[in-house]
Amino acid sequence: MEDLKRRAREALQNSYAPYSGFRVAAAVRDERGKVYTGVNVENGSYGLTQCAERSAICTAIGEGATEIHEVVVYTPTSEPSTPCGACRQVISEFARNATVLSFCDSESEVLTNSADLIPKAFSLNGNKS
Ligand code: THU
Numbered sequence: 001m002e003d004l005k006r007r008a009r010e011a012l013q014n015s016y017a018p019y020s021g022f023r024v025a026a027a028v029r030d031e032r033g034k035v036y037t038g039v040n041v042e043n044g045s046y047g048l049t050q051c052a053e054r055s056a057i058c059t060a061i062g063e064g065a066t067e068i069h070e071v072v073v074y075t076p077t078s079e080p081s082t083p084c085g086a087c088r089q090v091i092s093e094f095a096r097n098a099t100v101l102s103f104c105d106s107e108s109e110v111l112t113n114s115a116d117l118i119p120k121a122f123s124l125n126g127n128k129s
Contacts, residue, residue, distance in 0.1 A: 001070065001072065001099075001101055003035065004027040004028075004029060004035060004070060004072040004101075005027070005072055005074065005101075005103060007027040007035055007037050007072075008025045008026060008027040008037060008072050008073070008074035008103075009025070009074055010037075011025040011026075011027065011037035011038070011039055011074075012024075012025040012039065012074060012076060014039045015039040015040055015041075015052070016039065016040070016041045016042055017040055017042050018042060019042045019044070019046060019049075020042065022040070022075070023039070023040065023075065023076060024039065024040040024051065024052035024053075024073065024074070024075050024081065025037065025038070025039045025040075025052050025073075025074045025075075026038050026039075026052040026053045026055065026056040026057075026071065026072060026073050026074070027056060027071075027072045027074075028053075028056045028057055028060055028068045028070060028071050028072070028095070029068070029069055029070040030060050030065035030066070030067065030068055030069065031065065031066060031067040031068075031069060032065070034060070034063070034065065036056050036057075036059045036060040036063065036065070037056055037059075038052050038053065038054070038055025038056030038057070038058070038059055039052050039055060040052045040055070041055060051083070051084060051086065051087050052073065053071060053073060053083050053087040053090070053091065054086070054087055054090050056071075057071075057090055057091070057094050057095065060094070061094060065094075067094065067095070067096070068091075068094050068095035068098050069095070069097075069098055069099070070098060070099050070100075070101075071083075071091060071095055071098050071099070071100045071101070072100075072101045072102075072103070073100070073101070073102040073103070074102075074103055074104070075102075075104050076104070076105050077104045077105060078104060078105060078106045078108070079104060079106070079108055080102035080103055080104045080108055080109055080110045081102055081104070082100075082102050082110055082112070082117070083100065083102075083117060085118075088114075088117045088118040088121070089118060089121060089122060091114050091117060091118070092114055092117075092118050092121035092122075092123075093123075095114050096114055097113070097114060097115075098113060098114045099111070099112075099113055100112050100113060100114065100117060
């Protein structure tokens, strides 16, 4: 996890958050051991904002990852920030059994996993008409 934490810290410089001022970076590791990072990318049309976790996961999938095993979220704050609901849903699709760590600039961390973040997640499995 230490390498993912370092990568997330490094990625934070690319966060684009001029509207909220809340910068977020994420790093994920896939089934091949490859690491990908992402940051939040806001937009003047606020609803188009992309979260850091989804940025990282979408990059990983676009680069050929099929399963994410670890997700790390970094905020330069005094308390860690856990993924929002939309990101939890995306994590449930691509990081089904992942460890998820949120850390910040204090010792405080939240270590959890996909199932605990979004129990009974929506899934199309068995529901296609
Ligand atoms: N944000 C993330 O990047 N990840 C989350 O899980 C929650 C929120 C971003 C979106 C927006 O740019 C800023 O944090 C404030 O909501």
